[in-house]
Amino acid sequence: MTGTFPLVRTTEPVPEAERHGILAAPGFGKFFTDHMATATWTSAEGWHERRIGPLAPYTLHPSAAVLHYAQEIFEGLKAYRHADGSVWLFRPEFNARRFAGSARRLALPELPEEDFLASVEELVRADEAWVPASGGEASLYLRPYMFASEAFLGVRPADRVTYSVIASPAGPYFASGVTGITLWVSGEYTRAGRGGTGAAKCGGNYASSLAAQLEAKQHGCDQVLFLDDTGGEGDLEESGTMNLCLITSSGELVTPALGTILDGVTRSSILALAGEFGLAPVERAITLAELRAGAADGTVTEVFAAGTAAVITPITAFKGEGYEFTVGGGTPGKQTLALREHVLDIQYGRAEDRHGWLRRVS
Numbered sequence: 001m002t003g004t005f006p007l008v009r010t011t012e013p014v015p016e017a018e019r020h021g022i023l024a025a026p027g028f029g030k031f032f033t034d035h036m037a038t039a040t041w042t043s044a045e046g047w048h049e050r051r052i053g054p055l056a057p058y059t060l061h062p063s064a065a066v067l068h069y070a071q072e073i074f075e076g077l078k079a080y081r082h083a084d085g086s087v088w089l090f091r092p093e094f095n096a097r098r099f100a101g102s103a104r105r106l107a108l109p110e111l112p113e114e115d116f117l118a119s120v121e122e123l124v125r126a127d128e129a130w131v132p133a134s135g136g137e138a139s140l141y142l143r144p145y146m147f148a149s150e151a152f153l154g155v156r157p158a159d160r161v162t163y164s165v166i167a168s169p170a171g172p173y174f175a176s177g178v179t180g181i182t183l184w185v186s187g188e189y190t191r192a193g194r195g196g197t198g199a200a201k202c203g204g205n206y207a208s209s210l211a212a213q214l215e216a217k218q219h220g221c222d223q224v225l226f227l228d229d230t231g232g233e234g235d236l237e238e239s240g241t242m243n244l245c246l247i248t249s250s251g252e253l254v255t256p257a258l259g260t261i262l263d264g265v266t267r268s269s270i271l272a273l274a275g276e277f278g279l280a281p282v283e284r285a286i287t288l289a290e291l292r293a294g295a296a297d298g299t300v301t302e303v304f305a306a307g308t309a310a311v312i313t314p315i316t317a318f319k320g321e322g323y324e325f326t327v328g329g330g331t332p333g334k335q336t337l338a339l340r341e342h343v344l345d346i347q348y349g350r351a352e353d354r355h356g357w358l359r360r361v362s
């Protein structure tokens with residue numbers, strides 16, 4: 001059967017024994033499957049050359065626009081194997097829509113939602129043997145992305161664009177159990193401003209976050225927490241790669257409103273599930289001062305970060321220039337861990353998919 005992305009099988013797949021060895025301890029982002037999806041866009045021809053082919057390096061002219069002006073966007077989602085052997089995606093339509101939104105912001109061509117879904121699904125089918133066994137927290141991480149591949153030096157949207165999807169087996173995110181991380185509150189760097197690219201999933205946002213990430217490490221923290229651009233006591237935005245959520249003693253699940261932050265699939269799913277945990281979902285601005293006061297007087301009981309890679313990461317402490325404080329006595333919160341389990345149970349088919357979030361691939 002030929003799909004939208006016709007399959008050209010590799011003649012040199014990773015030997016089966018080697019693949020089994022990789023799947024036994026895949027880590028994250030270190031190993032890649034046998035195939036990749038690609039498509040090309042030009043202003044004259046639109047999207048064409050769709051295919052699934054062997055995973056292979058690109059040939060890029062040194063003047064390729066992405067190397068100079070960073071016109072690039074990406075996505076991240078996972079394929080999960082259920083106990084009966086079937087393979088499923090979690091809300092991939094959300095990723096497809098977000099990818100189109102990121103493309104608009106970066107003046108890249110929009111990839112039709114059906115092409116996004118077909119490329120991801122057909123790649124997973126071609127590399128099905130790479131989807132880790134059910135039972136743990138392992139999955140096949142999928143990385144769709146698009147970049148300006150036109151050879152020219154000049155500042156304008158590229159006339160030639162490359163779309164690809166690669167896949168990488170991912171082990172359980174927390175190998176030694178879910179403990180809790182400390183965030184460095186950056187008073188120096190911001191990740192977004194009004195009218196900027198904060199809501200787009202683009203490589204440039206990550207490039208500019210690395211100095212802040214280094215600063216966090218230098219202060220002994222795991223990740224950075226960005227504030228908005230109004231200064232040191234500004235509104236909470238998000239962590240480098242994850243959205244932020246607070247649980248309050250009055251039973252609210254509070255998360256910063258959309259605008260300059262990334263509209264996360266995990267964030268959206270948690271807001272939808274909050275009611276089942278007796279929590280009222282609230283999207284609004286939260287100041288650092290409010291978080292500090294709430295952590296001190298116990299009105300903020302739990303804090304966690306949400307994103308596809310780790311699902312939910314408890315945040316147990318914060319540090320900034322001249323201060324530090326813990327939340328919930330410095331241990332992961334009960335509701336945080338329960339929400340985490342529930343999202344995983346839906347993704348792995350152990351809990352009923354009441355919202356219709358799962359999409360079967362094979």
Ligand SMILES: *Cc1c(COP(=O)(O)O)cnc(C)c1O
Nearest residue numbers: 241242243262264265266307308
């Ligand atoms: C991808 C991403 C997230 C998490 O989004 P999910 O869809 O839940 O994976 C959060 N923040 C940033 C900056 C991101 O790039």
